[in-house]
Amino acid sequence: MPEAYIFDAVRTPRGRGKADGALHEVTTVDLAVTALDAIRRRNDLNPELVEDVVLGCVDPVGEAGGDIARAAVLKAGFGKEVPGVQINRFCASGLDAVNLAAAQVMAGMKDVAIGGGVESMSRVGMGASGGAWPVDPGVAIANYFLPQGISADLIATKYGFSRDDVDAYAVESQKRAARAWDEGRFDKSVIPVRDINGLTILAKDEHMRPSTDMQSLGQLKAAFVQMGEMGGFDAVAIAAHPDVEFVNHVHHAGNSSGIVDGASAVLVGSEEGARKAGLKPRAKIKAFASLGSDLALMLTGPIEVSELVLRKAGMTTDDIDLFEINEAFSAVVLRYMQAMKLDPSKVNVNGGAIAMGHPLGATGGMILGTVLDELERTGKKTALITLCVAAGMGTATIIERV
Secondary structure (H helix, E strand, O other): OOOOEEEEEEEOOOEEOOOOOOOOOOOHHHHHHHHHHHHHHHOOOOHHHOOOEEEEOOOOOHHHOOOHHHHHHHHOOOOOOOOEEEEOEOEOHHHHHHHHHHHHHHOOOOOEEEEEEEEEOOOOOOOOOOOHHHHOHHHHOOOOOOOHHHHHHHHHHHHOOOHHHHHHHHHHHHHHHHHHHHOOOOOOOEOOEEOOOOOEEEOOOOOOOOOOOHHHHHOOOOOOHHHHHOOOHHHHHHHHOOOOOOOOOOOOHHHEOOOEEEEEEEEEEOHHHHHHHOOOOOEEEEEEEEEEOOOOOOOOHHHHHHHHHHHHHOOOHHHOOEEEEOOOEHHHHHHHHHHHOOOHHHEOOOOOHHHHOOOHHHHHHHHHHHHHHHHHHHOOOEEEEEEEEOOOEEEEEEEEEO
16 A cells, blocks of 8 residues: 655644634635645645645535635646545544545555645634534434533533643643744744735734733633523533533633634645655655544544554554644543543643634644644654544544654
């Protein structure tokens, strides 16, 4: 089976996902074009060699609908011969897009492909595409549907994480992200978003709040109390996990992932693809996996899928130098480290979505690029990237630096 190599990875800065955010004026397709164009320019890539572009997008409706990947390919000037496909596995869409691009390479069907994702949450609101999971009683009731914030609070309650615990993790995420930016750790992969005149609109993640401390977070009220108590979702959580007597609500905007806009692109290919395009591999993809997990906890999928992908790779956690898990909520990462028995110094070393934001369909490609840069900066060898997924799933990928 051919190896799938990673040649390059880029991302835009994350802009606040609101009408006053810096990237609100940029359409979804133009965000995706920014990432694709950067991949082409940085690698002097002949776009005719690209055999597929796979982009994740969680709300592919309106301007983001109709196969955003194909639209971006055309607007980026890759040529009519280059196909594109949009995929959706909720928050893992960007990583799964890379995995699907790599799978085509490993199957011997493609030599050069691009995976990544895009989400303009300021322009196409979260949940705009709807779906049966939260609203069809035949799906929701039988499967203990919960809003993700309630699931995060259920995880914190079930596994013993207090309000101080989740806030302290959020403070650390902000500190690590600020340090990473200050030390230029993101300079290699973050490409500015420019307007039609070539003027820079945004060059740095806009959502960060480096001055965050325990005192400022302590002033925020738990966000999901009313939803849980008055909306009846606490009762659903307890019915699904009767060992929990009550749900302790500890999450709020300051210890949850930020709503932002952004795009990512990861260039992958075979050894033959490298030869054709004159590319030098930076890493290879050793294994990837996705699976379904507990529906009420919903966000613990990274644990089970990490165990699965490690088995597929014939590895253990001791073989992994760095772990990158999407910071959907503080309790997600705390439970992951608890269950996997991980040293916190190896997990999300440059901060994560609590500090910088989570542009749903783009995040998986973003965090893969972040940890690849960190492997190269530190001379380390291996990394595991994983994300929790709505409706109780998890996706993970292991990469090894070349």
